[in-house]
Amino acid sequence: MPSPRVAVHPTSFIALTLALPLAVALGGCGPSTSLEPTAPAPPLRQVGPHELRVPADFEPIADVKQRSRALFLEVSRVLTHPRCINCHPNGDVPHQGMSLALHDPPALRGPDDHGVVGMECTGCHQDRNLELARVPGAPKWALAPIEMAWVGKTAHAICEQLKDPKRNGGKTLDEIAHHNGHDELVAWGFYPGADREPAPGTQAQLGALTEAWVKSGAECPPEGANQ
Amino acid sequence: MSARIRVNGVEKTLDVDPDMPLLWALRDVLGLTGTKYGCGQALCGACTVHLDGQVVRSCVTPVRRADGHEITTIEGLTPDGSHPLQRAWVELGVPQCGFCQAGQLMSAAALLKSKPRPTDAEIDQSMAGNLCRCGTYPRIRAAIRKAAGMPEEER
Numbered sequence: 598m599p600s601p602r603v604a605v606h607p608t609s610f611i612a613l614t615l616a617l618p619l620a621v622a623l624g625g626c627g628p629s630t631s632l633e634p635t636a637p638a639p640p641l642r643q644v645g646p647h648e649l650r651v652p653a654d655f656e657p658i659a660d661v662k663q664r665s666r667a668l669f670l671e672v673s674r675v676l677t678h679p680r681c682i683n684c685h686p687n688g689d690v691p692h693q694g695m696s697l698a699l700h701d702p703p704a705l706r707g708p709d710d711h712g713v714v715g716m717e718c719t720g721c722h723q724d725r726n727l728e729l730a731r732v733p734g735a736p737k738w739a740l741a742p743i744e745m746a747w748v749g750k751t752a753h754a755i756c757e758q759l760k761d762p763k764r765n766g767g768k769t770l771d772e773i774a775h776h777n778g779h780d781e782l783v784a785w786g787f788y789p790g791a792d793r794e795p796a797p798g799t800q801a802q803l804g805a806l807t808e809a810w811v812k813s814g815a816e817c818p819p820e821g822a823n824q
Numbered sequence: 825m826s827a828r829i830r831v832n833g834v835e836k837t838l839d840v841d842p843d844m845p846l847l848w849a850l851r852d853v854l855g856l857t858g859t860k861y862g863c864g865q866a867l868c869g870a871c872t873v874h875l876d877g878q879v880v881r882s883c884v885t886p887v888r889r890a891d892g893h894e895i896t897t898i899e900g901l902t903p904d905g906s907h908p909l910q911r912a913w914v915e916l917g918v919p920q921c922g923f924c925q926a927g928q929l930m931s932a933a934a935l936l937k938s939k940p941r942p943t944d945a946e947i948d949q950s951m952a953g954n955l956c957r958c959g960t961y962p963r964i965r966a967a968i969r970k971a972a973g974m975p976e977e978e979r
Contacts, residue, residue, distance in 0.1 A: 702867060702869075702952055702953045703949075703952040703953075704952075704953075705949055713946075713949050713950055714879070714934055714935055714938040714939065714950050715879045715931040715932075715934050715935050715949075715950035715951065715953065716879070716949065716950055716952055716953050717878055717879065719878075719880070720866075720878065720879045720880045720881060720953070721866035721880075721881050721884060721953075723884065723885065723886065723889065724889070727884055729864075730864060730865045730866065730883070730884045731865060732865060732866050732884050
């Protein structure tokens with residue numbers, strides 16, 4: 598007799614994929630014994646894969662540290678999107694595409710993160726997208742310095758990185774929030790041109806979420822927590 | 825838009841759409857046809873010129889970016905083809921069909937200006953954006969080494 602098939606509604610699937618890791622995240626980042634009592638996480642508003650929650654969605658989380666961790670996980674949905682991490686490589690070659698393929702034509706980080714002579718980033722990338730040639734572009738097009746590498750990093754690791762002035766470009770947390778909300782190169786991630794998938798949500802939402810994370814204590818989600 | 829661009833040492837005024845690719849302006853407006861159209865997507869390097877000394881792919885560089893700046897094309901590398909790279913190119917018979925060679929030379933010139941004695945790895949890295957469908961890469965590398973005053977083959 599064949600096994601009965603169980604239909605799962607797509608929105609239920611999204612809710613599950615978002616809620617389960619979040620529950621892990623809200624469990625705290627204390628000692629590995631992790632037996633300290635924590636309040637069960639209230640369910641968050643369901644959003645699609647291309648949307649972001651807004652700070653108000655996190656208000657039901659009474660524990661401010663738990664709320665802060667949850668806020669960062671939402672921020673990290675943008676930071677770990679290919680539109681962002683492709684130029685935060687953990688090596689000397691930028692990535693491209695949704696599969697993080699190595700940049701083609703072959704391009705290298707170079708001595709100042711702007712490419713090598715003859716293959717500077719701005720030799721091809723302009724200050725805006727070229728719709729006909731499909732070459733993506735934005736002001737300040739370059740690789741993030743190696744200390745800001747995000748490829749292969751967890752939300753926890755990226756969070757700790759963002760809080761470390763030695764690995765965040767010497768920025769304060771308020772400056773990080775402003776950067777996320779207003780920087781022109783960050784903006785490109787939401788308007789990548791051609792047929793590229795944009796990062797989820799809007800830059801304004803990213804800025805607001807980052808600001809809320811900072812104001813709530815800039816707590817980092819534990820290792821193992823995903824968006 | 826009126827763009828003022830110093831092209832090969834001569835001041836030019838271009839009344840063109842600011843988003844016109846620089847390659848169009850060079851070839852169709854100024855008649856400098858040494859720079860070639862290959863792919864139109866910055867993927868092959870045939871259209872390579874220098875903007876204030878830096879390599880750019882002119883097929884994707886809008887004229888507005890060059891406004892107020894200096895552009896050097898293959899015609900302006902030297903007035904008489906006497907650049908060490910050009911001499912080495914001739915001596916070694918580098919080109920086959922020749923279509924990509926203006927771009928190859930412009931990238932190589934930028935490389936040698938920045939690194940007068942490049943390693944083979946540095947040559948390969950800097951020339952990686954210039955494709956040659958005839959496969960003249962070994963001769964290109966040898967000519968760059970020769971122009972740099974180094975043995976044509978790595979020792």
